[in-house]
Amino acid sequence: MKVANLLVAFALMALASSFATAYDPSPLQDFCVGMNDPNSAVFVNGKFCKNPSLVTPDDFFYSGLNVPGNTSNQLRAHITVVYEDVWPGLNTLGVSLSRIDYEPNGGLNPPHYHPRASEILLVLKGTLYAGFVTSNPDHRLFAKTLKAGDLFAFPVGLLHFQMNVGKTPAVAIAAFSSQNPGLNTVANAVFGAVPSINPEVLTTAFHLDRKLVEDLQTQTWTDPSV
């Protein structure tokens, strides 16, 4: 092989390995603004690790999801989230879950999305109407009626919802592909933003008259996960 050929081969391999290893990590939080002064910087993408010699079985144990959430709210549903912030043993594992309780006849986990995770929903009891909608331009609805033992998958970042269409309470477990999937309830973000979005934005975007927009902005928007 000529030296020139060797150099070309080497350059190609160097390029290939830089494509294979150079990538941006997925953020584990909504944002992480850079700081030039390390003394004022407190957040990293993830958490600091506990000394492994101090780790115990309890770090990998969590208890309490047998307790129903309090559904006395306007949605008549409640999400009990078990993310890394309440279960630090999940740090770096890329998984978390939540329990969702729905009152009979319409208890609703309203349209929302998880910016950092796909989700599998397992229905433990009751009957849920569940679905997700794809991105622009098609906005295809994929929806099913689910009963105990059924699973439904929600792809990362897509708008989705579940409603109890049965006459008995419903319970589901949602499993996520992130230790911190994030939860963005769309109506709350749109009409309950703090401070309020300029009503003209919402009047045009939602084909609503200004009075209705201003009324919606004064309402309380229940966070089903609180």
Ligand SMILES: *[C@@H]1O[C@H](CO)[C@@H](O)[C@H](O)[C@H]1NC(C)=O
């Ligand atoms: C459930 O929430 C409602 C409304 O916030 C509250 O009044 C009630 O005391 C709560 N019930 C329990 C059992 O915590």
